[in-house]
Amino acid sequence: MNNNLYNNNYPPNQVFYPNNIKDNYVEEYLNNNLGNQVEAHVSFCDSIEWRDSIFKGILEKVGKDYIVIHNNQNKYVIWNIYIDYIILNN
Helix, strand or coil: CCCCCCCCCCCCCCCCCCCHHHHHHHHHHCCCCCCCCCEEEEECCCCCCCCCEEEEEEEEEECEEEEEECCCCCCEEHHHHHHHEEECCC
């Protein structure tokens, strides 16, 4: 008989949060700031030319795995996996 109380393979006293809780919070927060000026700091680790970039513009749309930023010249669709952080300029 196995008396293992931790059948879920998580060590005792470790809190487990499903990824969607954190993701939904960030997505909701960004959706509340649509239309605001933002700076998205992005890293493309496989690219020499675009390794570290900053995209500035208006936050237009937020999806589950991307954001859309536009400025006077361009519109950018940025995948969340490349975003390091976002600065909101209210």
